């Protein structure tokens with residue numbers, strides 16, 4: 001998809017101070033990074049700017065930072081890993097204020113090709129609030145540190161935050177360039193082509209717990225795809241809309257009519273809407289969620305007993321969904337098929353991942369849980385593209401304009 005925005009290829013960063021917003025929001029366990037995908041994905045843009053002879057100032061958020069700045073959500077571990085990956089020192093400014101004296105000094109001391117990483121942008125709190133409230137000042141301070149700005153934080157591009165979009169106003173005001181990075185371009189190429197210009201048949205697979213979270217994406221993808229496959233907890237509201245009893249399964253009564261509407265829409269448009277034909281049922285939700293000692297029963301989708309809860313797609317559904325994937329030329333997948341955190345209830349999600357790994361279609365994984373599942377299963381190399389964005393890829397697939405993308409300068 002042609003993105004009519006300036007990119008890092010449209011300017012030479014030699015001698016320029018370039019602020020790059022990355023999404024280094026990586027999972028940490030006891031201070032150690034457990035998945036470095038987002039760090040690796042940021043390297044091409046950073047390396048390009050280094051090669052230009054730019055002064056590369058990186059920033060990102062990490063975590064939700066609900067209780068103010070703390071070492072547990074510091075970007076120190078990211079600085080270290082990034083430094084290994086780049087093969088050069090990353091000067092980490094540990095100051096909880098993010099901008100200010102320490103950051104200004106670190107930037108002033110930079111030589112061409114040097115890399116500085118600022119502290120977690122959400123340590124300023126203001127990052128999370130609306131620009132008209134308080135993010136404005138922080139955005140201004142970020143802009144003061146640099147000459148140009150690059151947004152490469154696809155995973156955060158749906159947030160109209162100080163460091164993601166508001167900063168561009170101030171960089172532009174002083175004549176700087178605002179561009180998108182290579183990761184941003186790659187994500188938008190894959191996701192954009194899949195929905196705007198797909199090689200058909202185009203199969204979209206949506207899972208996850210709640211219909212309410214996917215209302216817009218179901219509606220949008222139904223219009224774009226040839227077959228829409230529904231799995232996960234949200235499938236039970238569709239089954240209810242079909243007139244089936246779903247026992248104790250996840251059900252959103254308020255969305256039953258919506259599901260009916262979507263089924264009618266699919267009919268009218270001549271699209272296939274595939275729902276589970278059988279389900280793996282449990283008596284109680286596992287506690288803890290990954291507790292493997294649970295009883296399961298497989299039943300047809302129209303025979304879910306009143307005292308049981310559907311928690312994964314069954315074997316007939318796996319076959320049905322795998323067949324649909326086999327004959328596809330483009331597949332987009334977002335959301336697990338069942339309670340995949342539990343090894344006993346992960347089969348549906350695993351088998352869908354396997355089907356995607358075996359098809360010759362262009363396969364695009366829309367971030368979040370499905371990306372984690374594909375990575376865990378070792379199928380990452382077999383997919384055409386795994387998005388680094390969860391919420392961002394979903395909003396993109398819904399057809400929303402992402403603030404992080406639209407804040408960049410238009411190409412002349």
Ligand code: 3PG
Pocket residue numbers: 023025063064155156159390391
């Ligand atoms: C994510 O992991 O979802 C992105 O980094 C955005 O983070 P957020 O959902 O906390 O804004």
Ligand code: MG
Pocket residue numbers: 390391
């Ligand atoms: Mg999120």
